[in-house]
Amino acid sequence: VVSTQSTGEKTVDPVKLKIMDWTRGKEKNIRALLSTLGDVLWDGETRWPKPGMHVMVDAGQVKKMYRNASRVVHPDKQVGTDHEDLAKAIQTELNDAYSSFEEAELMR
Secondary structure: OOEEOOOOEEEEEHHHHHHHHOOOOOOOHHHHOOOOOOHHOOOOOOOOOOOOOHHOOOOOHHHHHHHHHHHHHHHHHHOOOHHHHHHHHHHHHHOOOOOOOHHHHOOO
């Protein structure tokens, strides 16, 4: 997150900072991350409906919202844009959280 430039100044990677702010308190919680995804998306992104927790009650609903989110933020769709690094970071967090969710569902 913090890097030192040749002048000795410390800089914060804005993408990592934005991701840290978004995930704080919601680590690996796919429902919470999906319901707040709009908070971390770039300006002008209008394809995400910002769903409430009430539309992600069962596993099928969560899977559907996760797939919809992936369509919006998938890094392959952002190649060459100013949002490419942010899209990669968001997708990584969503993938990790969804994997944890699937593992928990299998344990039921």
